[in-house]
Amino acid sequence: MEQDEGARVLPLRVSDIKQYMYCPRVVYYQYVLPVERKVTHKMEHGQLEHLELDRLEKRRKLVEYGLDEGERRFQVHLHSDRLGLTGILDLLLVTPRGYFPVEFKYSTRDPALNHKYQLTAYAVLVEEQFGRPVRTGFLYMSPGKRIQPVDITENMRIHLRRMMGAIRRMVAEERVPARTRSGARCRDCEYRRFCGDVL
């Protein structure tokens, strides 16, 4: 990934990528117009689910990922000055066959697009930090305990870079982005009262 001019200016978190895909305005409010937001029941619930997943995963065997030997590292802090990106990865599988990032997701549905790009962001951070190429990551979907392998393709990396560029431009130009196309998301959103054009 090339050095982005904005990388030195605005460090991003992997969670910003997810938020941006949910609704770009959420990221706008966080960086450009910091407003007070309440921790909603949904957010607290999400954190508890994560802890439960963590506990379950500690009992899981590597063979379920199609790997035979290796080490599991939980809650890995990842950081890259060059990319201007940080994040905490749920699990990193360090094996002789390579490094595999794993993200835990609490959802009964198929993995959503934002999960895919979060994983891509972790993959490029793992590459940066450990100097090893990452070709595949995993999404651990719970309940159901499904493990979904995700190939980290060249186009996914390009898409991630484009999104990071778009976030940085939006912040630098202080430009309000279009709201999310999904009205249902607005109904649940803690920033709703700041969006004048959302009914």
Add this chain to the structure above:
Amino acid sequence: MYFLTEEERKRLLKGLIPKSRQNEVNEDLRGWNWHRPPLEPLYDVKLALYEVASRYCPTGRDLFLRRVHKVKPPPNKAMVLGSVFHDTLVTIMVRAKKLIYEKGVAGYQEIVQALREPDLAPLERHRASLGDEGFEEAMRRCRIIWEFEAARIIARVQEYLAKQPHIGEDSLVSLAIPVVVEQKLDGSFLGLSANLSADAFTFSEPMVLDLKFGERRPFHRLTTAGYALVMEALHEYPINVGCLIYAEFREDRLVISKDFHLIDDEVRQWFIEERDEKMRMIAEEIDPGRADDCRPACPYHATCWPSDGRSPGPRPRRPGP
């Protein structure tokens, strides 16, 4: 140019097609889900597909000037030539099919004779805009395209005639020329024009093809992605593969390279983002401002950079919240 070589076919069958089956496209990004976000259009602005897919102007100001300020400069020379070459190719493909139906399998020798005669009618229409010298040069190139394509069509017809002694006209057309050119499509489900026209489409493996006479640009894949989405919306079957064909003249030769690619989640999202941004720009009349790196050949150059190059042209407006 739309026919695949044996090597390309192998690469498709062993490489891209299995990959496309393995990397499932997200359901939300299949054209048949045009009625819900993110595909559902937010604005009531209809865009031509090329308007969404063109990023020759880095800020998209060309579209703003055309649609909001109604500035319509004449096309530049490269655009005229591109369209002439393109039409020449369409003419030969359609003519070959027509000849097979008209003359029948028995009239094979006549078909071959007729196909060798170039039809340069598409070029004639541009005689005035190209000037004498430009016209001569364009004619030379149209002939190169015609000869190249005629030879390939004739070889394919001969091959099938030799293999299938009882073949009929309809079957011969579909086997020897299995490409629909200028496929007309209604893009209105996706907020696009109702009169789109895809360069070419093949049915053997559903694949959208687009022909370019010019340099490779990453955003060219937006065109194939756009047509794939529209076709999925109309026909409800998946289209996972696109192919950009780049044709270049080197002296008297035509050099062709192809960019086969997956119509994956990323290029679909990119297309939808471009569509939404551009629709918003038009609906809310947001001037995106001039680019820093304008090409002098841009048809809008004189509008954006009037006379001395210092005056800014129409003033950019900041989008409001």
